[in-house]
Amino acid sequence: MSILVNKDTKVICQGITGKSGLFHSQKCREYAQECQPGVDVFVGGVTPGKGDTEVDGFPVFNSVGDAMAKTGANTSMVFVPPPFCADAILEAVDAGIELIIAITEGIPVMDMIKVRNAMRGSKSRLVGPNCPGVITPGVAKIGIMPGYIHTPGTIGIISKSGTLTYEAAWQLGRVGLGQSTAVGIGGDPIAGTDYIDLLEMFQNDPGTEGILVIGEIGGSAELEAADYIKSNVTKPVAGFIAGQTAPPGKRMGHAGAIISGGGGTAAEKMAGLRAVGVVVSDSPAGMGDAMKEALGK
Amino acid sequence: MKIHEYQAKTLLRAAGVPVPEGIVCKSADEVAAAFETLGGDLAVVKSQIHAGGRGKGRFKEHPDQAGVVLVRSAAEAKQNAERMLGSTLVTIQTGAEGKQVNTLFVEQGLKIARELYLGIVVDREVGGPVLIMSSEGGMEIEEVAHNHPEKILTEPFDLSAGLFPYQARKLAYALGFDATAVRSAEKFLPKLCKFFVDNDCSMTEINPLVLTEDSQLLALDAKVSFDENALFRHKNLVELRDLSEEDPSEVRAAAAGLSYVNLDGTIGCLVNGAGLAMSTMDIIKLHGAEPANFLDVGGGANVEQVSEAFRIILSDDNVKAVLVNIFGGIMRCDVIVEALLEAYEKVGITVPLVVRLEGTNVEKARKMLDDCDRDIITATDLTDAAQKVVASLSA
Numbered sequence: 088m089s090i091l092v093n094k095d096t097k098v099i100c101q102g103i104t105g106k107s108g109l110f111h112s113q114k115c116r117e118y119a120q121e122c123q124p125g126v127d128v129f130v131g132g133v134t135p136g137k138g139d140t141e142v143d144g145f146p147v148f149n150s151v152g153d154a155m156a157k158t159g160a161n162t163s164m165v166f167v168p169p170p171f172c173a174d175a176i177l178e179a180v181d182a183g184i185e186l187i188i189a190i191t192e193g194i195p196v197m198d199m200i201k202v203r204n205a206m207r208g209s210k211s212r213l214v215g216p217n218c219p220g221v222i223t224p225g226v227a228k229i230g231i232m233p234g235y236i237h238t239p240g241t242i243g244i245i246s247k248s249g250t251l252t253y254e255a256a257w258q259l260g261r262v263g264l265g266q267s268t269a270v271g272i273g274g275d276p277i278a279g280t281d282y283i284d285l286l287e288m289f290q291n292d293p294g295t296e297g298i299l300v301i302g303e304i305g306g307s308a309e310l311e312a313a314d315y316i317k318s319n320v321t322k323p324v325a326g327f328i329a330g331q332t333a334p335p336g337k338r339m340g341h342a343g344a345i346i347s348g349g350g351g352t353a354a355e356k357m358a359g360l361r362a363v364g365v366v367v368s369d370s371p372a373g374m375g376d377a378m379k380e381a382l383g384k
Numbered sequence: 385m386k387i388h389e390y391q392a393k394t395l396l397r398a399a400g401v402p403v404p405e406g407i408v409c410k411s412a413d414e415v416a417a418a419f420e421t422l423g424g425d426l427a428v429v430k431s432q433i434h435a436g437g438r439g440k441g442r443f444k445e446h447p448d449q450a451g452v453v454l455v456r457s458a459a460e461a462k463q464n465a466e467r468m469l470g471s472t473l474v475t476i477q478t479g480a481e482g483k484q485v486n487t488l489f490v491e492q493g494l495k496i497a498r499e500l501y502l503g504i505v506v507d508r509e510v511g512g513p514v515l516i517m518s519s520e521g522g523m524e525i526e527e528v529a530h531n532h533p534e535k536i537l538t539e540p541f542d543l544s545a546g547l548f549p550y551q552a553r554k555l556a557y558a559l560g561f562d563a564t565a566v567r568s569a570e571k572f573l574p575k576l577c578k579f580f581v582d583n584d585c586s587m588t589e590i591n592p593l594v595l596t597e598d599s600q601l602l603a604l605d606a607k608v609s610f611d612e613n614a615l616f617r618h619k620n621l622v623e624l625r626d627l628s629e630e631d632p633s634e635v636r637a638a639a640a641g642l643s644y645v646n647l648d649g650t651i652g653c654l655v656n657g658a659g660l661a662m663s664t665m666d667i668i669k670l671h672g673a674e675p676a677n678f679l680d681v682g683g684g685a686n687v688e689q690v691s692e693a694f695r696i697i698l699s700d701d702n703v704k705a706v707l708v709n710i711f712g713g714i715m716r717c718d719v720i721v722e723a724l725l726e727a728y729e730k731v732g733i734t735v736p737l738v739v740r741l742e743g744t745n746v747e748k749a750r751k752m753l754d755d756c757d758r759d760i761i762t763a764t765d766l767t768d769a770a771q772k773v774v775a776s777l778s779a
Contacts (some may be wrong), residue, residue, distance in 0.1 A: 107684075169613060169616075170616055170617070193613045194613060195584055195611050195613045195614035195617075196506050196584070196586070196611050196613070196614070197543065197581060197584050197611070197614065198614075200506065200511065200512050200513070200543050201543060201544075203511045203512075204511075204512070204542075204543065204544075219713070231713060231714055232713055233712070233713045233743055233744055236743065246659070247659065248657060248658060248659020248660065249657045249659065249660075249713065250655075250656055250657025250659060250660040250711045250713060251657060251659030251660045251663055252659075253711045253713055253742075253743060254660060254663070254711050254742075254766070257711070257742060274658060274659070276506060276508045277506070277508065277511055301659070303658075303659055303662060304662070306508045306509075307508075307509065308508070311509075327663075329659045329660075329662040329663045329666065330662040330665075330666070331666045331669065332662075332665045332666050332668075332669040332674075332675060333662055333665070333678070334645070334647060353666075369670065370666070370667055370670050370766070370767065371660075371663030371664070371666055371667050371766055372667060372765060372766035372767040372770075
């Protein structure tokens with residue numbers, strides 16, 4: 088079992104005719120074909136104005152609505168450049184697609200606030216933006232992570248960071264732990280899916296036995312996650328917070344933290360997670376061991 | 385991206401937000417003339433640097449000279465300006481090295497009844513912009529939040545609809561404004577909130593926001609920064625950038641598409657990905673040394689960008705060793721090694737270099753390292769890398 092991405096997942100890529108969009112669609116298709124031979128997981132793409140064409144075997148559509156109607160896609164991977172990305176996400180929401188995974192980095196904050204407002208009450212879920220994507224090892228990957236560092240297993244990973252997630256998956260592999268699903272939620276101030284959403288999904292997923300939470304400085308999402316874990320999560324949780332040595336943040340970060348009544352430093356977040364029984368590694372090299380320790384408790 | 389106070393006030397005035405009359409000056413004579421032009425018997429001469437704390441700041445060359453001064457004559461204005469222009473102002477936010485003052489802003493003196501705090505930021509939790517006000521004008525807001533959280537008022541507002549007059553009144557009544565001041569707030573606050581949204585601001589801070597003796601709100605100071613990701617749609621704002629206010633290495637890195645922050649330690653770091661870059665700094669510290677920088681080469685850097693990253697790291701004289709930590713996803717490890725060998729060739733690496741590689745094409749990259757005749761220390765994991773780079777400092 089897994090969360091978000093499973094054997095029913097059918098993916099289109101918005102921005103498939105761009106360099107990154109095509110490259111990663113190809114990589115994702117390769118991975119899915121290895122995992123599920125003979126099954127088409129990556130079924131096409133969208134670039135307005137390039138409908139009725141094809142790029143490396145992927146049919147291209149003018150709109151998300153068209154693509155869904157003709158391919159049966161239920162998930163969109165978004166590689167649209169930052170100035171147009173919010174519009175692309177909103178188009179996918181309007182078309183009623185279930186899951187939107189936005190990889191694009193550099194979307195203006197105001198645009199994401201508009202997206203967030205427009206998504207209130209919608210049945211679509213957004214993961215990202217500015218994230219590596221989602222992988223259910225052995226089934227499919229939707230995003231830019233290298234597939235081979237992940238092995239199928241029972242650990243759920245939730246992370247704000249890209250390469251640090253790869254590091255975590257690699258460390259888990261070294262201690263013999265595979266992943267049910269690994270999700271990058273992205274490091275932007277306004278994101279579609281947060282720790283709490285995913286903690287709930289992993290808690291309810293029978294295929295997940297333990298959860299690794301990887302956070303970083305800024306904001307207070309990790310502390311809210313700690314509160315949630317305290318009263319709602321019974322599965323073992325391990326964690327790591329990046330940025331213990333980062334210099335005091337820009338004022339912007341501080342002002343955001345003021346409103347939430349403090350929070351934002353690595354030390355506070357680590358203490359907050361430890362206080363609810365999460366095994367937190369001081370060292371970024373200890374994420375795998377921390378997960379193992381949490382499982383053994 | 386930050387801008388100067390005088391630039392912020394020009395933008396605010398254009399947006400209909402009341403600011404004091406002021407004149408930008410580059411010479412002491414201009415400052416004296418500005419005093420006359422403003423016409424009052426009191427003016428304020430303000431140093432224009434990006435850092436805050438200017439009023440309490442002092443000049444290196446003139447330890448008694450404050451960064452912001454009240455003057456009562458053109459002659460007094462000129463005397464102060466002569467000490468300030470070209471001198472180095474040290475404030476709580478500049479660090480010990482300070483910032484050279486090249487521009488002064490001369491403003492009319494005002495009859496001030498009350499000083500308040502106002503800030504607008506995007507709050508992650510609310511998921512939108514929030515207006516923050518406090519009765520404690522002129523104070524560091526972080527300090528107020530810590531000591532007197534009850535004195536901080538917050539009001540989230542809708543991006544499209546803006547701040548409604550009732551929200552402005554709510555804040556004004558909570559701050560004890562009189563009837564005239566409440567009417568002033570109903571106009572002032574929504575305009576400022578609209579300014580924040582229209583310009584894709586990251587922060588707009590008015591500290592102090594003042595109430596004049598005739599109960600009108602006025603932005604006495606203005607600190608504005610913009611979301612760099614949105615500058616593509618604000619060509620007019622890009623022109624306001626003052627590169628002399630930014631760290632030269634950080635400017636150079638940004639030009640090469642790299643993310644770099646200069647720090648005080650001795651171990652240079654070259655990493656891909658922000659989270660892993662921060663973690664690499666952390667593990668250096670855990671093993672008893674200090675990182676010299678944060679450097680994220682990004683997901684798809686090429687040989688030229690990586691070479692430039694090496695040049696920037698090595699241009700810092702504090703750097704006594706370099707740790708390269710790459711987890712190749714999109715970034716291929718062999719590209720890193722190719723750049724590394726090229727950097728030896730072109731840049732000349734004279735300090736110990738520890739390399740930890742994992743991920744895409746790692747076998748090929750390791751073989752390239754084995755085959756070269758450079759004195760590169762290889763590491764198998766993060767801990768090994770940190771231990772080796774710290775040990776290299778004392779070797």
